[in-house]
Amino acid sequence: MRILLIHGPNLNMLGQRQPEIYGRVSMKKINELCRQKAEELGCELVIMQSNHEGFIIDFLQENFGNCDGIIINPGALTHYGLALRDALESMRVPIVEVHLSNVYAREEWRHKSVIAPIVLGQITGFGYRGYTAALQLLYDHLLDR
Known part of the structure; x- marks a missing residue:
């Protein structure tokens, strides 16, 4: 099983950029945790x-x-990437959308995702833990197919 993990704009600044919203865990650490989880899952x-x-x-x-x-x-x-949405939709595989913060509890403009209608599900508001949760849930979904 081969899964892609994609981080969009500004996520390379995790741990430094607005830690009160996005947490103090770096993208490098998130990647390490996800690699460990993937290894555990095989x-x-x-x-x-x-x-x-x-x-x-x-x-x-x-x-x-x-x-x-x-x-x-x-x-x-998330909010305006229509070309990204088209590319994701063309992949014809299950997709999980992850957000560190609860975007629905923030500014109104963050409430709209152009990606959401084409994904299997969303995980929002659980910080860095949302990534490993997404990996486990996507893996389980793929096994069930």
Whole structure:
């Protein structure tokens, strides 16, 4: 089983950027925790981060037909990344959308996700733990198929 983990814009600054909202855990630490979880589950995890929508789309297209599922925190692309949405939809695999904070308890503009209608589910508000939860849930879903 091969799962892609994608971090969108500004997530490379986790642990430093607004820790009162996004927590003090770095993206590097999140990746380590996810790699450990993937090893425990016996699946391959391919991780990438980009601040550029086009790079994320290129990564998805490079992995077309070569992954079983996707976990993504699109960052701000959540709210306007229509090209990203199209690329994700074309992958034809289950997708889990992750957000560190509860976006529905924040500013109104954060309440709309253009990604949400095409994903299996969302995990919001559980901080860094949302990533490993997403990995476990996606893995279980894939096993059940």
